[in-house]
Amino acid sequence: MTSPHDTPTLPRTFIRDLAPMTGQEVRLRGQILSRRDLGGLQFVTLRDGSGAVQCVSDGLGLDLPLPESSVEILGTVAPHPKQAGEVEVRMQAMRLISAAAEATPVELPKLSRVHPDTLLNHRAVTVRGLKERAVLRVQAELLAGFREALSGMGFTEISTPKIVEAGAEGGANLFSVDYFGEPAYLAQSPQLYKQMMVGAFERVFEVAPVFRGEQHNTSRHLTEYLSLDAELGFIDSEEDVMDVETEVLRVMLARVAERCGPELKLLEATLPQVPDRIPRIPLLEARALVEREFGHAVGGKDLDPEGERLLGEYFIREHGSDFVFVTQFPQAARPFYTHPAGEVDGVPVTRGFDLLLRGLEITSGGQRIHDPEMLRRSIEAYGLNPETLRGYAEVFRYGMPPHGGFAIGAERLTALLLGISNVRMARAFPRDRTRLQP
Structure with missing residues (x-):
């Protein structure tokens, strides 16, 4: 192992760029994912921000540092x-840059054998695993694609407050905060603000966290998740919104x-194909279909998880579509701003x-109320305090166009696309009902 103060003579190469460089000398920098000695051969799997590669030493007798140590390797592809x-x-040579002080709490090449709670308890380390990084890299490209699609359609990216006076959807699933002695809440959704901004830009979107204080602890829910929101004006109906979301996906x-x-x-x-037109079915028809085809009676005002799963199974089988829009939700199942x-x-x-993917909801959306008198009646009918919504309701007195939008949960979409059963594994540092660390 050469001195850490040696001056490299080659520019750094990233692992993703090695494939066409056979026969060339390269200088790599990264962390040791795994190491082993086999007779006179030494094997190191090196990981950098772009990928991983096997490095082999024949007869050099290198003093291999602990896994996760940062090193520089000179060699030939x-x-x-x-x-x-x-x-x-x-x-040909290895230079130690920063040594790991001790072995990692779990072996990163063997994370598939580790209990999920252990993975999450040591997430600062386990997020370095190759599959764990791959999930988050896919998610990063999904976010970039969301921005790319909407920017190409003339949407403007906005940023809205995450500390608010009232919840966008009411209910008790709000996190309260002390705002200089006054009560405030973490935002459930940017919904009210993105509607306001339709009045300024007509077409807007946001990528930002939202917070839901619901008392659940399931594999499909997070208390903080990344919401991909879009809102557009001058629509004829919610059909326009569904068409835009189809193209975005x-x-x-x-x-x-x-x-x-x-x-x-x-x-x-395996990624699903997005149909030219995603199938659409009214909720009451969907409930009847699930009972007729599968004998599953859905109670309540929505589809239950099993009903969603069965509906997804039906549309994959009968229509070859992993996606299905469920439309015409009852008023009792939708927030006050939803257009009747x-x-x-x-x-x-x-x-x-709602939009289901492979039998699970990934989107909630629709047309919003834009008439001020209709909105006033709806706020009253839902038993909400008009004072806390005064700033929101004010904009509808000044010529708001018919508009609507949708929101996609980034982690749930990522998990469904990649076949991940627990949505926590689709977020770098998840927050659920019991987890605040790391």
Whole structure:
């Protein structure tokens, strides 16, 4: 091992760029994911921010540091002897940059054998695992695709407050904070603000965290998650909103397919195709279909998780679509700002919808109320305090266009696309009902 003060003579190469460099000398920097001695051969798996590669030393007798130590490796790129189309690096020298002080609490190459709670308790370290990083890299491209799609459609990115006077959706699932002696809350959604900004820009979107203080502890819920929100004006109905979301999803998945080939291969994930027109079914019809086809009676005002799963199964089987929009939600199942759509079988319904992917909800959306008098009546009917909504309601007195929008939960979308059963694993540092560390 050479001196840490040696001056390198080659520019740094990232692992993602090694494939076409067979025969060339390279200088790599990264962390040791794993190491082993086998006879006269020494093997190191080196990980940098772009990928991982096997490095081999023949007869050098290197003093290999602990895994996760930061090192620099000089070597020559060569074809991998056992993996066609892959390369390895034949080491000539290794320089220690920063030594790991002790072994990691779990072995990163063996994370698939570790209990999820242990993974999350040591998340600052386990997030370095190759599959764990791959999940978050896919998510990063989904976010970039969301921005790319909407910017290309003339949307403006906005930032809205996360400390608010009242919840966008009412209810008790709010986190309260002491705001200089006054009560305030963490935002459940940017909904009210993005509607206000439609009046300024017509088409807006935001990528930001939201907070839900619900008392659940399931594999599909987080108390803090990343919400991908969009809102657009001058629509004719919620159909326009669903059309925009369809195109947004198409761009997002195309970007992941183009840029995340190694990650998808590592995770053994197959992306769904986005149909030209995602199938749509009213909620009451969906409930009847699930009972007719599967014998599952859905209680309450919405689809239960099993009903969603069965509906997704039906549309995959009968229509070849992993996606389905569930429309015309009853008024009792939607927030006060959702535009009414008359009655169906005596039940007041709305222009609200959900989007299911592979049998799980990833989106809530719809057309919003834009008429000030209709909004006033709705606030009253929902038993909300008009004073706490005064700033929001004011904008509708000044010519708001018909508008609507949607919100996608980034972690849930990521998990469903990649076949991850626990949504916590689709966030770097998840927050749930019991977890505030790390």
